[in-house]
Amino acid sequence: MPEKPNSLKQIDFKPSGKIFPSPADWRDQFIYFLLVDRFNSGQPDIPPYHPETTPIGRDDSEGEKWQDGTLKGISDKLDYIRGLGCTAVWLSPIFKNRIELNTYHGYGIQNFLDIDPHFGTVKDLQELVEKAHKMGMYIILDIVLNHTGNNWAYPGGYRYDYCGGQRFSFGFWREVTAGSGIEWPDDAVWPVEFQNPEWYRRKGEIRNWDTFPEARDGDFCSLKELDTSSREVLRALIDIHKYWIAVTDVDGYRLDAVKHLEESSTALFCAAIREYAQYIGKKNFLFFGEIIGDDRFIDQYIGRNARIPGTNERFPSLDAALDFPLWGMLEGVIKGFTNPAELRKRYEGFRELYSDHGRAGEYFVTFIDNHDQIGRSPRARFLHNDPLQRQAVLAIGYLLTSIGIPCLYYGTEQGFDGGGDHDKYIRECMFGGRWGAFNTTGHHFFNPDNSIYKDISRIAEIRGEEPALRYGRQYFREISGNGVDFGYPIDGRSTLAYSRILDSTEILVTMNLDMKPRSDFITIDSSLSPTDKEMVNLLDARSRVKITEVNGRHIVHTDLQPHEIAIFKIIVP
Template sequence: MKSLKHLIIVLFLINMSCQNRTSKDEATSPSVTEIRNDIERVEPPHWWVGFKNENLQLLVKHPNIGSATPKISYAGIRLKEFHEADSPNYLFLDLEVANSAKAGKFNIAFQLEDDSELIQTYELKARGKAAEDYVGFDSSDAIYLITPDRFSNANPNNDEIDGLLEQGIDRTDGYARHGGDLQGITNHLDYIEDLGFTAVWPSPVLTNDMPTGSYHGYAMTDFYEVDPRFGTFEEYQKLAEDLRARNMKLIMDQVANHCGLYHWWMQDLPFKDWINDQENYEQNKDEWDWKTTNTSNHRRTTNQDPYASNKDYLEMADGWFVSDMPDLNQRNPFMANYIIQNSIWWIETLQLGGIRQDTYPYPDKTFMSHWAGAVMTEYPNFTIVGEEWSYNPLLIGYWQEGHMNQDEYKSNLKSTMDFAMQKNIVDALNEEESWDKGLVKMYEGLANDFAYTSPKDIMVLPDNHDMSRIFTQLNGDVVNTKMALSYLLMLPRIPQLYYGTEILMDDFDNPGDHGLIRTDFPGGWNGDAVNAFTGEGLKDEQKDMQFFLKTLLNYRKHSKAIHNGNTLHFAPDEGTYVLARITDEETVVHILNKNESPQELDLSRFEELELDGKMLRNIISDDRIHWGNSLKLNARGSVILTTKLQN
C-alpha cells in the first residue's frame, strides 16, 4: 500500500514537471532565468512574431562590441550572420524570425576577445492585431493637424527636464518651447471629435535634444524615444488607445530624410557613409555651422527631370536639409534597414492609422519606394502620405502609386499632398472675378485630376504648420475663408485642417513666420483669458466659424456622397461655381458665389444633376429649398445643399 502511494506521488510530480516544462517551452523555448541588459543600446528595442518579412537586423551599440561573437539559442530564431561596422563600437546582427517562433524572451550572448561574456535579453512580442486590420486614413476622414508644444499644457511638471540641452519655457518667444504635451491632446479629444474630425496628426513627438528650436520635433536625436517634455512613452500609447476607442486614427509624423545634429550617433557614426557629406562633417564638426554645410539645393524637380544633371540631383538628394539636420544616407543598406524597421516598430507599438512622411522628395527616391513598399507589404490597408510641396500637378501625380511615369518609377505611395489645389483656392478667392480669373482657377485646378491615378487618395489642405494661416492668406476675409474651407471639404480628397483654423487663428503680425503660425491654442494653458475649448472669450465671428466647421465636418463624416461619390462640376459663370458629389442615395451640391449683390442662379443649366422639382436641405442653416427654375443667392459665400432632408 505504501509503495502504491509512493508510485502515485512520483507519477503526479512527473506529470506536473512535464506540464511546467511545456508551459515554459511554449513561452520562451528555452526559458530565460535571468533578465540581463549588459549592452548599452540595441535597436529595435524589441520585435514581434508573425511578419511576412522574417528578416530582422539589430543595431548593437557598446564599447568595442564589434569584435564580439554573438550567439542565440531560441526556437524559431536563426542568427544568419553578423557584421562589423567601421566604428568598433557597433555590431549588426541579421536574424531570421520564423513564423514558428513564439512570443517570449531570449538572451543574446556576446563573447568578447578576452573570453568574457555580455548578455542582452531580447523580447519577441505577439502582435496586437492582424496586419489587415491596420486600416489607414482615406477620403472618409478629416484630419486635425496639431503642433503639440502649442496646443495644450496638461502637465507643467514636464516642461523642463534636467540634462537636456534646451531649458526653459518662454511663451513670448515663437521659437522657444511653450510646454504643450501629449496629455494636453488626450485631454481634449472630446473637443476634436465633437468638431467632426476622425484622425489626429501631431507633428513629431520623439526626442529633439537640440540646443534651440527643439519644440517643432523635426530634428530627432533618438528615433525610439518620446521626448520627455511631451510626456512618457505610455502617454503616447494612451493617446493612440483613446483615439481607437473613439474609432479615430492616430497619424504619426515620421522623418526618413534627416535627424538632428545632436543625435546620439553623431559623435560615433557606425559607418563612413552613415550620413551624406560625412567626411566634410567629421573634419569640421567642432566648428560646424551653415557656412560649412553642403545644404540641399532644394531642386526637387531633379527627381523627375529627364535632362537633370547628376550633379544637380545629388546636391538635392545628398545635401543637408539645413545645417543642424544631418542628411541620412539611405543607400547604406544598414541605414535603410534601420529606417524601415523603425517605421514598422511604431506602427505596431501604437497601432497607427497612418504615417505622414516628411520632406518626401529629398531622400534617395529608390529607397523611398523600397521603404513605402516594405510598409505596405506588411500592412496592405494602411496609408502613407508623403509631403511634396509643389504647385505642379505633374510632380504631385508622379509620387502616387500606380502613376505611369516616363522613367518607370514605382513609388508604392498611396497619398501625396495637393499644394497645387491649395494655391488655386487662395488665388481664386483673392482675385477679382472675370471670365479668365477668380473661380476659374478652382475649376481648372480640379479639372487637372485627370493627371492623378486616384484623386480621392490625395490629401488637400488650406494651410499647415509651415505656411501662413488660411485666414491670413485670404486677407482676413471671413466669408472667403468659409468658401475656401467648404469647397475643400467637398472635394474628392482627404482633407487636413490645422489646429485653430476653426477659430480664425492668424499670423497677420508677421505673415509666414513659423513661430507665429504655430501660436498657442487659447485655453490650452491655465490662466488663458480666452478658452477656445469652451468658447469663453471668443469673438462672435470665431464662434460662428467654429459652428460652421463643426456642422459641415459632422455632416461630412456620414456622407458617402462626399467620401466616394462621383464628382460633377460646371464652369464658373458670372461669379458663381457649382460642384456636386453624387451617389444613388444622395446628391450634395456646393455653390460658390463671389457676387456682392443678390444673384439669381438659373438652375436649368444644371439639368443633368436630375434635381428638378426636388426638395433639398441647406446643411448649415437646415433650411429647405425647392429646386425649380432658379435659386436666389442673397449674399456672397457658399451654399451647401443635400437631397437628404434629415440628418
C-alpha cells in the same frame, strides 16, 4: 526588450496589445493636424480667451522656444477635436530632439527610439492612441526619413555648403558637455547604429532648393542628411517605424520632405511598412507625404507603382500627398484674387492623370493652413489680415465637399490669423502659454461655441452622412444671372458651384464668393435631377429650390447671403 532601447538589436516587432483595424477608406476621415508643443499643456484652470478683455502683448522671442504642449494634453482634448467632426489626428514629430536646442517642432531628431521628454513618455503615446481608438478615431505620426537632427558637425565646427556634389570629411559628434565623450542618452544620435559617419551624405547645406541632385543630397539647413540610397540605412529606418507601430498601434505615417528622398527609397520604405501592417492586421495603414511640386511631379509618388532602379520590380509608394497645388490656388479663389477657372482646369487635368477621376480623391490630403509654408513670404494663415471670417468657413467647406481627404490645421476653427516673416507666427499656442494667438498669453482657445467651429462641425457631419461628398465625381457648374446666358464664374463676384455625383445621387454645392447677396441660376445634371423635383439645402432644411428647365438645361435658382455655403440634394420621401 528594454524600456528605453538604444540599439536596433534591442527592439522587436511583436505588437504590445490588440491591433485596432484600419478604416476601410481614408476618404471617410477628417484629419486634424496639430503641433504637439503648441496644442495643449494639460495645465488646469487656464482662463478662456475673450477678445474684449484678454490683455494683448507677448515676447516675440517666445515663438521660437518650447511652449510645453504634451501628449497628455492632446488626450485631454480629444472630445474637442471629435466635436469638430475630425476623426483622425496627425501629430507633429514626437521623437526625442537635442536637449540643448529649441527644435520644438520635432523635426531635429536625436533619438528615433524614444519620445521627447517635453512631450511625455511612450506610455503617454500609447494611452493617447488607445483613447482615440475607443472614440473611433485614428492617430497619424509625422515621421522624418531623410535627415536627423544637428547631431554632428563638419570639420572645425564650420558651416559647409553644397558644392558640386563633393562629399566632405566627417567632423565630430555633438556632446551636451564638450569633451565628455559620447554619453547616453543626450549626446550624438541614437540608436547607436546611426553613429556611423558613412550613413550620412555629408555634402553640406542646400543652397539651391530647386536644383537636382542638390535638393536631394544636401543637408536640410543644419539637419544632417541621411544616405537613404544605402540599403543598410533604409533597413534601419524601416525597422524603427515597424517598432513604433508594434509598440503604440498608430494608424498612419505622414512622410516629411519626400522630394529629398529617392523615389525608390520612398517606395521600398512604404512597401515594407505596408506589408508589416497588413501582417499584424492593419490592412489600410495610411502613407501620405509632403511633396512640393505640381500635379505631374506629385504623380511620380502616388497612384501607381514606382520602379526600383536596376530591376524590373515595382512597389506601391505613397497612398496620398498633401495637396500643395490646391493650397496654392484655393485661397485666391475664395478671396476673389484668382480666377475660379484655374481651379476648374486643375480638376480637369485629373482625367488625364487618373483613369477614374472620382478615385483621384484617394491621392490627396487637402488643406488651407499649415505649419510649413515653403516658398511663401510672408508666412500667413488663411485669415491673416482678413477680417472676413466667413471666408474660412467657405474654404474648409470646400475641402469637406470636394474630392480628397480633408485636413484642418489647429486653430483655423478658432479664427487664428497669424502671419509674419518667420514660421513661429503661424504656430500659435491653442492653450495660450507664452505664445498665444492674437498676440496674447495665458488664455486658451478651446471654444466649441466659436461660429467657425460650429459651421465646420455641421458641414463635417453632412460629409459623414453623404457618400457622394466622399467618393463622388466632381463637376463644376455653369451659372447665370438671368437664367438664359450661362458660363463659368471668372472672378470673386460670383457663385462657385459644383456637383458631386455618385451612382444616381447628385449633390450640388454652392458658395457665394461675393460680399453682397447673390441670386443665380445654376446648371445641374439633367439625367439625375428631373424637373418634377426640388432640392433641399442640407445646412438649412427651410431652404429649397425647384428644378426647372431652360433650353434643355436643368437648373435651380439659388439665393445666397454674402459668403454663404449651401449644399443641395433631392430628398426622396
